Amino acid sequence: MSLLALMLCTFAIGTTEFITMGILPEISRDLHVSISAAGLLVTGYAIGVAIGAPLLTAITGRIERKQLLLGLMLLFVIGNVLCAVAPTYAFLLVARFVAAFAHGTFFGAGAVVASKIVPAHKQASAVAMIFTGVSVANIVGVPLGTFVGQQLGWRASFWSVGVLGLLGTLAVALWVPRITVQAKSQLRQELQVLKSTQVQLTLVMTILSFVGIFAAFTYVAPLLTEITGFSDDQITPILLLYGVGLTIGNTFAGKLANRRIMPTAIGGLTLSALAMGLLYYTIHVKWAAVLTILLWGLASFGHVPALQMRIIEKAKGAPNLASSLNISAFNLGIALGSSLGAWVIHSGFGLTAVPLAATALTIIAIMVALYGWRQDKVVNEVTRAV
Numbered sequence: 001m002s003l004l005a006l007m008l009c010t011f012a013i014g015t016t017e018f019i020t021m022g023i024l025p026e027i028s029r030d031l032h033v034s035i036s037a038a039g040l041l042v043t044g045y046a047i048g049v050a051i052g053a054p055l056l057t058a059i060t061g062r063i064e065r066k067q068l069l070l071g072l073m074l075l076f077v078i079g080n081v082l083c084a085v086a087p088t089y090a091f092l093l094v095a096r097f098v099a100a101f102a103h104g105t106f107f108g109a110g111a112v113v114a115s116k117i118v119p120a121h122k123q124a125s126a127v128a129m130i131f132t133g134v135s136v137a138n139i140v141g142v143p144l145g146t147f148v149g150q151q152l153g154w155r156a157s158f159w160s161v162g163v164l165g166l167l168g169t170l171a172v173a174l175w176v177p178r179i180t181v182q183a184k185s186q187l188r189q190e191l192q193v194l195k196s197t198q199v200q201l202t203l204v205m206t207i208l209s210f211v212g213i214f215a216a217f218t219y220v221a222p223l224l225t226e227i228t229g230f231s232d233d234q235i236t237p238i239l240l241l242y243g244v245g246l247t248i249g250n251t252f253a254g255k256l257a258n259r260r261i262m263p264t265a266i267g268g269l270t271l272s273a274l275a276m277g278l279l280y281y282t283i284h285v286k287w288a289a290v291l292t293i294l295l296w297g298l299a300s301f302g303h304v305p306a307l308q309m310r311i312i313e314k315a316k317g318a319p320n321l322a323s324s325l326n327i328s329a330f331n332l333g334i335a336l337g338s339s340l341g342a343w344v345i346h347s348g349f350g351l352t353a354v355p356l357a358a359t360a361l362t363i364i365a366i367m368v369a370l371y372g373w374r375q376d377k378v379v380n381e382v383t384r385a386v
């Protein structure tokens with residue numbers, strides 16, 4: 001039940017992160033701003049996560065983990081309520097930033113808690129279950145929230161997420177056990193984790209991989225409508241199929257990562273690169289494009305549980321900060337990925353070149369992962385020799 005409580009919270013958080021993509025026209029019309037300005041609500045949220053995760057984690061290092069999770073969820077609820085009542089665009093942007101502050105620290109602390117309440121051989125599966133909340137949010141939360149926003153107004157979407165957040169808070173209060181923290185943990189000690197080469201490499205892997213994924217995923221709808229020829233009302237079922245693949249792949253990868261962390265991460269990245277590269281060719285044929293989208297969904301988050309477990313493992317003195325930094329890296333990758341996709345399109349390469357750019361970034365991420373894995377083996381050999 002503890003993991004289900006945490007997953008309910010990540011479901012709410014995942015929903016609010018991506019829900020604005022579906023209600024941008026409604027926000028734009030109601031607050032009298034352009035679509036591009038409304039789009040900054042997505043970028044602003046990602047930046048809020050990137051900044052808030054390490055900052056909040058560093059200053060809350062001594063707080064008992066359950067109390068921290070409860071406090072973060074209350075901040076999340078307050079942020080979404082402020083979004084729902086926002087009188088102006090500027091107010092809404094700030095409110096999104098407030099809600100985003102809780103995001104990264106919750107995922108970071110939640111992943112650490114999840115790894116501590118299960119046996120060692122099931123830790124990666126527990127972390128994967130936390131991220132499954134985001135996958136389910138893409139399947140259910142975002143489409144449903146978009147429908148609510150279109151029928152009842154965009155503010156209703158944020159009210160709905162606020163209610164979800166309250167339910168998640170209640171579930172944490174009832175089912176998540178208390179997890180003590182090391183009393184000697186200090187900010188200076190936590191920051192030492194940034195000196196670790198393996199922690200740095202893991203953060204680079206995360207950034208590059210999600211730059212690749214979201215360079216393509218941000219523009220998957222126009223790819224399917226303008227290039228493949230699907231109608232607007234056919235996009236949602238295809239994205240649901242992607243989300244189903246995402247959930248299955250994430251769950252399966254978590255089980256694999258319980259045994260082999262780096263092979264799972266590299267395998268997931270490789271499959272993702274293959275899927276995005278294949279999309280460049282199949283995007284012109286409807287049935288082939290749909291099958292490729294499914295394959296891409298199965299692969300997209302396949303490396304996430306492994307990299308999250310890796311950074312916790314490599315930062316034994318400061319797992320909470322390192323875990324939160326990885327969530328920051330995830331969202332920095334989202335922001336950079338969408339910007340990369342926009343640059344590719346506006347530079348004259350066109351929509352069809354976006355999957356190729358995404359594939360190239362993912363291949364670089366694979367190269368970094370292979371280097372990190374090689375460094376692991378070198379360290380292990382030296383340790384055994386000593």
